[in-house]
Amino acid sequence: MVTQTLIMILTGIVAGGLGSILGLGGGIIVTPVLTIFMGYDIKYAVGASIIAVIATSSGSAIAFLKDDVLNLRVAMFLEIFTTLGALSGAILAGYFHATVLYFLFGALLLFQAWNMWKKLKGAKSDQILTKTDPLATQLNLNGEYYDKQAKEVIHYNVEKVPGGAAVMFGAGIASGLLGIGSGAFKVMAMEDVMKMPLKASSATSNLMMGVTAAASATVYFFNGTIQPLVAVPMALGIVIGSTIGSHVMQYLPAQMIRKIFIPVVFIMAIQLIMKGMAVFN
Numbered sequence: 001m002v003t004q005t006l007i008m009i010l011t012g013i014v015a016g017g018l019g020s021i022l023g024l025g026g027g028i029i030v031t032p033v034l035t036i037f038m039g040y041d042i043k044y045a046v047g048a049s050i051i052a053v054i055a056t057s058s059g060s061a062i063a064f065l066k067d068d069v070l071n072l073r074v075a076m077f078l079e080i081f082t083t084l085g086a087l088s089g090a091i092l093a094g095y096f097h098a099t100v101l102y103f104l105f106g107a108l109l110l111f112q113a114w115n116m117w118k119k120l121k122g123a124k125s126d127q128i129l130t131k132t133d134p135l136a137t138q139l140n141l142n143g144e145y146y147d148k149q150a151k152e153v154i155h156y157n158v159e160k161v162p163g164g165a166a167v168m169f170g171a172g173i174a175s176g177l178l179g180i181g182s183g184a185f186k187v188m189a190m191e192d193v194m195k196m197p198l199k200a201s202s203a204t205s206n207l208m209m210g211v212t213a214a215a216s217a218t219v220y221f222f223n224g225t226i227q228p229l230v231a232v233p234m235a236l237g238i239v240i241g242s243t244i245g246s247h248v249m250q251y252l253p254a255q256m257i258r259k260i261f262i263p264v265v266f267i268m269a270i271q272l273i274m275k276g277m278a279v280f281n
Contacts, residue, residue: 004038005233012237015052019238020060020245021252022261023205024183030234040230047225048234050217053183055235057210059242060203069250070203071143074158074190079208081165082182085172086212092173102276105174105185109269112188113262120258133159145200148250156197164194175212183209184265198254206246 015029030052034045064070136142136158144155158164171185183205190201220226249257 007033007038008230008233009237009240012052012055012234012239013241013244014237015234016056016059016238016241016243017245017248018241018260018264019052019056019183020206020242021202021249021257022183022264023187023202023209024056024264034230043225044227044230047220047227048230050213050220051226051231051235052238053209053213054217055238056242057206057213059239060246061207061210063243063246064203064206067146067148067250069145069199070207071141071196071200072207073139074141074143074194074196075204075207075211077139077141077161078165078168078186078189079211081168082172082175082186082208082212085169086175087172088169089173089175099276102272106269106272106276108188109184109265109272112184112192113265113269115192116258116262116265120255120262131159132157133161135161143196143200145197147199149253154197154200156195156200158194158196160193160195164189167193172212182212184268187261198257199249202249202257203246206242 011029011033018024018029030049031045034040034048040048061070065072132142139161141158141161142156143158144153146152147154167185167189171182171189174185175182186205186208187198187201190196190204191198196204217226
């Protein structure tokens with residue numbers, strides 16, 4: 001029991017650290033460790049993954065809010081569409097065959113990994129928007145933050161707000177229908193569609209995931225899939241890891257974050273496609 005508890009805490013530290021740096025929930029680490037290496041039933045691993053998302057968000061959002069890295073107005077605006085998507089996905093879950101969606105969302109993540117690889121190789125360099133978008137200006141979504149690595153204030157404008165909202169709606173559907181974390185889609189919507197800087201996108205994604213997961217955690221709690229002996233030590237480690245990760249992320253170059261992000265997103269994409277193949281077979 002002591003050994004398992006220590007393993008869960010250490011796993012939580014790693015999951016929380018990576019989750020806060022990349023804007024993901026940490027479930028990609030928590031779920032395989034609990035199911036493959038520790039022999040827990042998948043339903044309890046999913047319950048622990050939900051707690052992992054909330055703990056990652058709680059541990060990192062405090063630091064990101066304090067340092068004003070995340071864009072609170074963007075988070076609250078896009079959360080509307082993510083929540084609507086999650087509700088739609090939950091409603092469709094009993095009627096819709098998930099095979100096509102596994103392949104679709106897997107392909108989208110592969111596209112995101114490829115797009116980030118292009119940016120990493122310099123074929124598509126990071127550019128901060130200087131032109132203004134009327135809708136973003138009207139909603140006051142443009143922002144700024146102090147980049148501790150570059151040691152300068154980064155001012156950025158947001159564009160294609162409807163496109164970002166559409167991707168967020170799709171991310172919510174993916175969460176509700178397939179039971180997956182949608183942090184990668186959130187980062188994709190903000191960075192690739194709305195042209196926010198990667199660090200601001202990752203920080204904002206961390207806050208949004210906690211809000212989304214908190215709503216579904218109640219359901220998981222009452223149906224008995226959240227086990228305290230699993231969730232508590234995991235959450236403890238995740239809070240520690242995410243607190244550390246949120247500080248480390250601000251000193252990392254954007255290219256370094258991409259180097260970590262690309263293989264993680266690629267693994268997530270392969271997992272979704274393999275799930276689709278399993279359902280199809």
